[in-house]
Amino acid sequence: MGADRSTYPGKPERKKPTVRKGSASHARRAAEAKGNRAPATPVRQAGSSHARKAPPKAAGARQNPLGQTTLWTKEPTRGARDSGFGAALKAGLFGIGAVLVAIGRFFGFLARAISRSKLAVAAVAALVIIGGAAAIDLGMNWGKIYPGVHVGSLDLGGKTADEAQALIEGEYAVRLEGKEVLVFANEDASKNIESVLEQNQNNALAEQQSVEEAKANKVLWTADQESLAASFDTAALVEQALAYGREDGGIPARIQALAFGYDIKPAVDFDEDAIESLAAEVDAAIGDPRVNFDIAVADGIAQVTEGHDGDMVERRKFAAEISDAFLTEDNARPYFVAETEYAPIQITREEAQRTCDLVNAALSSGAEFSFEGTTWAASATDIGNWVKTRIVETDGGFSLEPYLDQDIAKGIVINHLNSSFEGDSIQVRFEVKDGERIVHTETDETIPVAGDAVSQLESVLFGSKEGPSGSAPLVEVASKRVPDTMTFDEALENGIISSIASFTTEYTIQPVSRQHNIHLGADLLNNSIIEAGGGRWSFNDISGDYNEEAGFQGAGAILDGEFVDAIGGGICQVATTVFNAVYESGFPVVTRHNHSLYIASYPVGRDAAVAYPDLNLVWENDSASDVLLDMSYTDTTVTATLYGVNPEYQVSTQVGEWQEGEKYKTKTTVDENLAPGTSYVKTVGSDGRKISIVRTVKDKNGTILHEDLFSSTYDPLNEVKVEGPPVKESESESRNENGAQTGE
Template sequence: MRRAVLAVGVFVLVAGGAATLFAGSPTRLPAGTTVAGLDVGGLSVSAATVALERRSDALEHEPIEFVAGGRTFTLRASQLGVRPDWAAAVRQAAESTDGFAPVRGLRRVRARIFGAEVEPHVAVFPSVLRYTVGRIAAAVDRPAVDASLERRGLSFVTSPARAGVRLDRSLASATIVNALASLERDGPVRLPVARAEPRVVVDDLADAATAAQTAVSGPVTLTVGPTRFRLPRWRIAQLLDLPNGGATGVSVAGPSAQRWLASLARSVDRDPRDATFRVVSGGIELVPSHPGRTLDLDAARKALQKAVFSSSGRAATVATSTTRAARTTEVARAMGIEEVVGSYTTTYGGTPGRLHNVQLVAELIDGALVAPGARFSFNQTTGERNAAKGFEEAPVIINGELESGIGGGVCQVSTTVFNAAFEAGLSIEKRTNHALYISHYPIGRDATVNYPDLDLVFRNDTDHWLLLRTFVSPGSLTVNLYGTSPDRRVETETAPLEVDGKVPWKRIDDDTMFKGQKVVEQWGSPPRSTSVTRRVYNPDGSLLYNTTWRSYYVGEPTVVRLGTKPRPKPEPSKPAKPDVKAAATPTTKEPALPPATSTTARP
């Protein structure tokens, strides 16, 4: 036992001594050391680094050819920023064979026998590398082509698939960097290219081809409600969506099918129509409602598809959904709109703008419905009367004076509505007379409006709905209120139109007229007032309303234009020269100035 231990000890001492003999100098790289394939054994760390950098610098601008997909691409290390870290690689080689003497010796013996290869870390411009590889891929890649089913008339032909090629971008990037970082330039470098297999081959489309041929084997009948649509074979062929994008089935889909189904829906769909009321000679009648009808496009497509791909039952029925009208015939009949409750007609004239405004605002309130107990507001029904709605300029009363403004003529309609409600015996809650008296309106029964402050409001105090209709004819406007007459009796008492003062006047100085000259530009009217009392009686004779509307009209001034221009002074007369003839002629007098004139003008 002791001899064995002694033998081992002697061997260790001998091996350690031998390893120490091969340790060599720690400042030099051992034999067998290579960096990027270049032998740097026996060189110092600094010398090896310099040698590697010089060799790399000499090759930095040397081109390398890369081959992929039968095409050649030339690249340089400088172009992609390829730069190996030679100093770090040499330090790694030195550290791998370093240590205290016996260990270093053993490591260097191993390097001498087996070699010590170190590959440097390589820096590169990432974005430039990606762009370069992408450019190569764009030139090399050839996508696989799937087998397809194509229509030719009423027949279908299968086109075979084709394999493609694809650049392996990840491996290609590594190959390019390694080749440009290498210290050798050995012929073209092949980049990795993989085969791209198609997803669909001819055999995968056998069922689709059979289904497509079945689809065009005969016409299809589609029944939608009471209507039948016959699709001929050529139309069915247009509606088929053949396999694409990796799909292997055929269906009724795609843009052509969507357009056809949309046109079908347009011919089938019908909006619901509310019950309405139509004015007839002597009264009004109910126009019944109609339900709406809507085609379910998805259900229609599925039904059509089922019939198309059937070899026997080539017919389909598509159900439609019914949309109920908002106001049905039953609801409209219960509204009680059966006869004229109140009516009034006014006459009008004026400028084209005024005539246009009367017609326009009459259209805005025409057809207004007022529920029992609800209020009719002229302003809320028409909204603001402005140019955006088509209203034009016409004479209008502003601050007690007649001027031109947007919406002139609207009060013709509000006055007519007021009188229709007046005659119907309805509760009138807001009414304002005009600032000026207007002779073509009934005395004390005019009604002006101005959005949003001055409004005309009446309340439907009957048990049934009211329908307001307007009828415009050249020179006259009629407003009718339809409902169920409450059989009220209306009595009216109108006070005389009284003058409450003198006619105001307004002076306008005119420097184009001589002093003393006067022109009456407009004749005015005095302020006046009146009142109208309405008594409304129930069918049993009891008094329902006893209302008095008082109207006050301001005076319209007489406008007088007075001259302010000074008259010219007369030139002095010259003494006559005595002669025989002049003595026999009577002396001529100086001409008199023309008298001040007074003219008048009326609108």
């Protein structure tokens, strides 16, 4: 209430302080206390004849809880209205007066409290100082970053969010544009940048090394904004700067920033997969990549695969080093030397064995799916083909978790349960319109909700450490009506279509022109459709001539038994990737040519060369539904995936023995820029050889559909030696006199 409750009617009378007799000091204190106390107001009981009556209220008077008049105002004449300015002025004066009265009362209360206690004096003084400082702080820093807060080299104290954002973007965000970061394998390589760059170009051009060999011999990697999807989150930095001293640390944080400063380190954000891919390449060259113990399932039986500790770059540190390099002020190419550290395995043999035992117990009895009167008994082999594993981080470390790959399983479940359709499975037709992929089912029947069924089975199989017990689990599959037209993603989600086969090949980043050609070739083939019932797909018909007019650039290619720089180099890798996806799907291959030189990067005898218009890759879709070819790529990989209704062809391969071919020859060229009498081998020679492989394709019931022979004859790779100019006679004599040897 704010009023002194000692004057309220009905309050018990306060007892007088007791004074001990015989003590002069006590008597003196009591007397002093009595003399200083204000006269008590007589207390009258309600209904007493002596009760004082309150005076009548005057117009405009206000009374406090004690019945005392505190403020007199004149009531406005009824019906009269003040002007807007006058009303505002009166309201303002009234508000100021009320505030002054409140302040006066507050300080009056403080004065009375101070007169009674020295401790209160100190407390009040502290409160006044703190309150004043808080008021000043609030007024000066409202909506602004507190003094002493820095982002990198920028002092953002006193800046608003917009001002800080403009400063950060102007100083740091622009540094990402056009910058290329170099990562070296060792100090020696970093001391001769131009020489290493040239060596990288030559290694990429001479493609006879496998990807693994090329990675192991690499000493330089490059990264730019595009390859790592680098971005700079200015808004997050501003938000962090504004929060410091408010919800982040409060008053102590403000004092610290003002006295010692507070630094927020700017950092670049990267795509995690891109960083992982680059770090893995570095590991392959200067480290020993960690391999976790895992499981592999074949013919319905899981087995443990081996693992070992490693020596790898630490991912967070690696990303931080690249970030620092991107944000350097110097416009020149920044670089650093990568370092590896001990990387213990995450999944031990014991953990992998636990998962292996769980999977084998889960698969032992197979499973049954029931849908509208149709039952499919899936065998251990059927389900085993869907089993995948993932590493899950736990409080105590890591665990290996099995799961079922729905992208594979959904389409197969539908194939076996959709007895309401004529034939073995639902049939689809693809259409690509304005870049959008559309799937036509040409039916409005119901289909099994395969995704939920697979999830239900996964929960039964792997939901407990012991796995299912007893007989095969029975999964009741619900149904849903499917529209005759849907998007590609909807059809994939519903299990109408699935991935039939997918294959990925790798390549080194350098040279950029080869990467450009691979990406361009993949884009030309992407979303191509192969019609059902014998439709044919032709590489050259879809891509057209891969020449300079079509946007292709000069890069590594094979010509006359040598690796040379030619327009369209790299396009054969796209063809090889598509061929291997088709090979593993089981679809018939009509036309395929091997390269003239053996390339160790691809599966033995499974490369495909194209050269417009003479060498082509052609294959056929012999299934009852359309097939769509999806092409995707990263900076180091290209992937071909066939989508449609999976015919479930079973593919096996028999690889023959290598046979000797023609011997290689040595070609020598002269480079006047080399030192006289010196030489080096630009291209390592290798003899020609031959090999044959046989692909056997069976239907889902195990009946052989066709056997395909793929024979490959590879020419020898000629050795190319580069020599400097011959040693002049005078130089030769001088060397002999000094005891030096002449010749090679």
